[in-house]
Amino acid sequence: MQRARIIYNPTSGREGFKKELPDVLERFEQAGYETSVHATTGVGDATDAARIAVERKFDIIVVAGGDGTINEVINGMAEQEHRPKLGIIPVGTTNDFCRALCIPRNIQKAVDVILENRLLALDIGRVNEHYFMNIAGGGKLTELSYEVPSKLKTMLGQLAYYLKGVEMLPSLRPIKVQIEYDGKLFEDEIMLFLVANTNSVGGFEKLAPSAEMNDGLFDLLILRKTNLAEFVRIASLALRGAHLEDDRIFYTRANRIKVKTEEKMQLNIDGEFGGLLPGEFVNLHQHIKYFVPESFLKKEES
Numbered sequence: 574m575q576r577a578r579i580i581y582n583p584t585s586g587r588e589g590f591k592k593e594l595p596d597v598l599e600r601f602e603q604a605g606y607e608t609s610v611h612a613t614t615g616v617g618d619a620t621d622a623a624r625i626a627v628e629r630k631f632d633i634i635v636v637a638g639g640d641g642t643i644n645e646v647i648n649g650m651a652e653q654e655h656r657p658k659l660g661i662i663p664v665g666t667t668n669d670f671c672r673a674l675c676i677p678r679n680i681q682k683a684v685d686v687i688l689e690n691r692l693l694a695l696d697i698g699r700v701n702e703h704y705f706m707n708i709a710g711g712g713k714l715t716e717l718s719y720e721v722p723s724k725l726k727t728m729l730g731q732l733a734y735y736l737k738g739v740e741m742l743p744s745l746r747p748i749k750v751q752i753e754y755d756g757k758l759f760e761d762e763i764m765l766f767l768v769a770n771t772n773s774v775g776g777f778e779k780l781a782p783s784a785e786m787n788d789g790l791f792d793l794l795i796l797r798k799t800n801l802a803e804f805v806r807i808a809s810l811a812l813r814g815a816h817l818e819d820d821r822i823f824y825t826r827a828n829r830i831k832v833k834t835e836e837k838m839q840l841n842i843d844g845e846f847g848g849l850l851p852g853e854f855v856n857l858h859q860h861i862k863y864f865v866p867e868s869f870l871k872k873e874e875s
C-alpha cells in the first residue's frame with residue numbers, strides 16, 4: 574500500500590483547507606493510500622515535516638498551502654536521496670507556482686489531479702544553501718514580496734502588491750553588479766535581477782515568457798539602471814510581456830549564474846528574504862517529481 578503524508582498550513586490564504594480535510598482524507602484512503610496529516614505550526618515547520626516524511630519513506634507528500642509552504646517542503650526534500658512524489662493543493666493567496674503548473678484553485682479538483690497520477694519531473698533552483706521552485710532575485714523591488722503583510726494580501730490579493738510597489742518607487746536606486754552566467758560576464762548598474770524557473774511571478778504571467786520548467790536552464794532577466802519614468806514604462810510593458818525587446822532589459826538563459834555586488838543587496842528566494850548576496854544559482858535538472866494536470870502536459874508539449 575502506498576503511503577501519503579499531507580502537510581498543510583492552517584494559516585495559508587483564506588484558511589479554508591481544514592474544513593475540507595475530512596473529505597480529502599477520505600478520497601486518498603479510497604484511492605488506496607494510507608494517509609496521515611501534519612498541520613504546520615510556524616515558519617520552517619513544513620521543512621522539518623517534509624524531512625521527517627522523507628526519513629519515514631512516504632511515497633508521496635501532499636502540500637496544501639501557498640508558495641511559502643511549498644518552498645519550505647521542497648527545502649526539506651531537495652537534498653535527500655529518496656524524494657517522495659509531490660502533490661500540491663493551492664490554498665495560499667498568490668499561488669504563482671500552482672498557476673505555472675495549471676493546478677486548479679479548487680481543493681477537490683487539485684486532489685483529482687493527484688489521484689489521476691500523472692507525473693512530471695521538473696527543475697528546481699539552488700542558491701547558496703537554499704532551494705527554490707519559482708524564482709529568486711535581488712534588488713529593492715523584490716522586497717515587495719515580503720514587505721506586503723499577509724493580512725493585506727488575504728484582503729486585497731494582487732492589489733496589495735501594486736499599492737506597496739507605488740509606495741516604494743521613490744526609494745529605488747541602481748546597484749553595480751557582476752553577473753557570471755555559464756562562463757560569460759554581465760557588468761552594469763542595475764535595478765533588479767531575476768533568476769526564473771517558471772514564467773509566472775507576482776501576477777506578471779509573462780515576465781519570463783520562455784522559462785521552461787524541465788530544460789535545466791533558468792531565465793535570467795536584468796533591469797538596467799532606469800529613471801522613474803522609464804521604470805513605469807517598462808513595468809507596464811512587462812504586464813503585457815512586451816518588455817524583452819527594451820534596451821534597458823538584459824535577457825538570457827543559463828544553467829549556472831554567479832552574482833556579486835559592490836554594495837549590500839538582499840536576496841529574495843521564492844518571495845521570501847534569503848540573506849544577502851553574493852550568490853551562486855544552480856539549476857537542478859528534473860529534481861522533483863510533481864503530480865500535474867493534463868492541461869500542463871499539453872502546454873509543455875506545444
Ligand SMILES: Nc1ncnc2c1ncn2[C@@H]1O[C@H](COP(=O)(O)OP(=O)(O)OP(=O)(O)O)[C@@H](O)[C@H]1O
Nearest residue numbers: 586613614615616638639640641642665666667668
Ligand atoms: N501555524 C502557523 N502560523 C503562522 N505561520 C505559519 C504557520 N505554519 C506555517 N506558517 C508560515 O506561513 C507562511 C506563509 O504561508 P503560505 O505561503 O503557505 O501562505 P500565504 O502567504 O497565504 O500564500 P502565498 O505564499 O501564496 O502568498 C510560510 O512562510 C510559513 O512558514
